Amino acid sequence: MLLEGYTKRIFRAECNPRFESLHCIATLHQDVSAVLPYLNAVLGGFEYLKDPPALVLRSRGRLITIHGREIAINALNDEAEADKILEWLKREINQAWENRATITPSDEGAPKPQVLEILKLLPRTNCRRCGEPTCMVFAARAAEGVKSAADCPELDEEARGRLEGYLSRFDFDS
Numbered sequence: 001m002l003l004e005g006y007t008k009r010i011f012r013a014e015c016n017p018r019f020e021s022l023h024c025i026a027t028l029h030q031d032v033s034a035v036l037p038y039l040n041a042v043l044g045g046f047e048y049l050k051d052p053p054a055l056v057l058r059s060r061g062r063l064i065t066i067h068g069r070e071i072a073i074n075a076l077n078d079e080a081e082a083d084k085i086l087e088w089l090k091r092e093i094n095q096a097w098e099n100r101a102t103i104t105p106s107d108e109g110a111p112k113p114q115v116l117e118i119l120k121l122l123p124r125t126n127c128r129r130c131g132e133p134t135c136m137v138f139a140a141r142a143a144e145g146v147k148s149a150a151d152c153p154e155l156d157e158e159a160r161g162r163l164e165g166y167l168s169r170f171d172f173d174s
Contacts, residue, residue, distance in 0.1 A: 002035055003032055003094055003097075006028045008027075008082060009024065009025050009026075009027075011024075021075045021077070022082070024072070024079075025072050026070065026072075027070055031068045031069055033052075033068035036048070036053045037106055039096045040107065040108075040109075041104055042092065044110055046063075047109040048106070053068060064085065111170060122135045122139060123155065123159070130151050142163075148164070149164040
């Protein structure tokens with residue numbers, strides 16, 4: 001077993017204490033740096049950073065970042081959700097470590113949607129009805145996973161389907 005335990009801290013964002021979501025930082029009792037390329041191969045990380053090694057996962061609108069000695073999770077509903085994710089990650093880390101002889105390690109992140117490709121699929125009216133100042137900003141937010149085709153009221157059904165089809169190629173939560 002590589003990861004035996006962790007100590008977690010749950011908090012609200014200091015920059016805006018009115019935010020309803022919680023954040024979690026778990027300090028790991030063991031260094032898991034060596035397993036990160038294997039874990040990335042198994043979980044298909046959103047981004048892999050090589051120096052220092054870190055794996056970024058995207059799941060249901062939140063980012064989960066795994067460093068050698070720390071796991072950071074944002075946009076949590078409550079502490080129970082943090083516990084569930086941390087225990088899942090502990091199992092995945094240990095399983096990847098135990099199976100590392102049969103896993104080809106990967107230091108490549110997943111493909112990401114391109115802002116300009118998204119922009120090409122938008123009406124480019126800059127109507128602001130989506131809550132963003134321009135379609136370019138909307139496209140950037142969609143590439144980050146914050147906005148979806150359903151958030152653009154100017155898209156007709158056919159255009160919405162094309163945008164959903166493009167974005168679905170990068171959706172790893174399914």
